[in-house]
Amino acid sequence: MNTTAATAATATTATAALPGLPRTLTTRARTLAAAVRKRCADLAGIESPSGDAARLDALAEELAAGYAATGATAVRRRCDHGDHLVLDWPGQQEDLPHLLVVGHHDTVWPVGTLADWPIEERDGRLTGPGILDMKGGLALLEGAFALLADLGQRPHRPVRMVIVSDEEIGSPDGRSLVERHLRGAAAVLGLEPGHPDGRLKTARRGSTRIRLTVTGREAHAGNDAVDGVSAIDELVDQLITVRGLTRQPGTELNTGRIDGGTRANVVAGHAEAELGLRFATTEAQRRTLDNLAHLTANRPGADVRTEVLSSRPAWPERTGNPLLRHVRSLAAALGQHLDGAPAGGAGDTNLAGARGLPTLDGLGAVGAGPHARHEHLRVDQLGPRIALLAALLAVPLPRLRDR
Structure with missing residues (x-):
């Protein structure tokens, strides 16, 4: 069987337990895209540079409220330079190991950047400080949970999310929090932006x-x-x-x-x-x-x-990668073509990937220019990403490693 046929067959198997789900997710995600676009802009409008505890805490409060509306319980973890967040969503099968999602709400941009670089949309690109890295990813996951809630569904397994306040300076405090929640995780997903062409990140330096x-x-x-x-x-x-x-x-x-x-x-x-x-x-x-x-x-x-x-630590590329195969199959079922490749940057998913845990990053917004003045996300890719994240939450994970 060739690669295309194998992917299509796997895609059919991946969603067989939920008949009609791919079309429903895709249609509903298109409807939600406008609201998620606004949420991206609203979050980027709350400036949150690393080390600014007051602004980071204000954003943490806003994020906690948004995720709580989708069924999460939120706990603030105290940190002097800005609180971290730990969020939990119940799953249909509560006895299964949790799916861990990692993200951050700090940015590299100093307070006042919005004064001469406002958030605006031009030619289908939403631009602004931190819009791609990673306010967009945070908004997308909120949209995915909202989509499932609208359909009366819950994730297949418990989902836990750790949002740290110091990722852009290497997570000196947040690292231990992420590592604590790696224990017992079935897989780890990162909401950093994907490669500019939309590919996911399968390894990081x-x-x-x-x-x-x-x-x-x-x-x-x-x-x-x-x-x-x-x-x-x-x-x-x-x-x-x-x-x-x-x-x-x-x-x-x-x-x-x-x-x-x-x-x-x-x-x-x-x-x-x-x-x-x-x-x-x-x-x-x-x-x-x-x-x-x-x-x-x-x-x-x-x-x-x-x-x-x-x-x-370095997160090396690994052959096989059943988690990438699973995500590719879900994307195919949704009518999307998706692949993965190693990335030059580092992030908190390094902590999981270096341990050999099934890990993928780049599931956040699609765009270009993180840490640069041309930072932007593609508005037309919000809907597909919402649908993909919702499918990842709803569809059972395959066996990802030997027991």
Whole structure:
């Protein structure tokens, strides 16, 4: 049997227990798309940069209310830089392991961005800060649950969702919450945006944020320069060393922030840089971090310190991938063509994928430009994504791994 025929056969099997469901989901999802589009815009209108606890908590409250209207129970998990959310929906078969969905409600955009970049739709593209990453994904799942509720249906198994407030800075606090709820999960789904062409994400690189701190000695830059030790000069040299250490296959470096010194006439006594590293393999991650942990100063009197701020393991591509086959079959039953591919970014699904749990990401909105000023989602893809998510919730999962 060829691949197309096999997918079609699997699609028929996947929805056989729910006659007529694909057509009903597709039709109803088209009707709901306008409301979900508005919800995307409304959520993006609540600015929620990482670290802004008040704004993140306001958005968490709004999200909890929206999901509660679809039958969820919501619990806030306290965090100083913004509360996390844990939501639970009952399933038709409560004795089954839960389906875990992971998401986040923080964005990379500072407060005030909306003042010169308002949310608007142009040529079928809804644009605005955080609209794709990932206010759109949060709205889509709410729409999927609303669709099932409208049809008088519940998910096949219990569904749990963890929404963290610090994903965009590596989930330094949220990581432990996600890991806690990985235990016992049948599968893990991520609401990050898909690839620009709509494909899902089947693997993701590991990532680590590092703060490189240099301490020198201040002195008058004109009269007593010889008595000083420039932390900035030392940091520049260290960054050149770091670039050399990370110039290897499977490793990428981004120097995201540099700060230091006080005045032009003062030898800098302090300087620091924040580095973003990405790794194709766990071995590349281990080797690089070990090298960076042993940096030494070039200048007498200078001190160099490396601090890991957050880290996620690499989630490698795996052959077979029965969860992707299942989702492709559901998409085919809905009249959609869908596939998956590895992604360059990292996220909280790395925590599940690295453990070998059945995991897929990219089930959020379809669009392009996350973290950039052209960030947008495609309005015409809201309906298909709502239908796909609803099918994933309603249709029984196949056997995804050996018992």
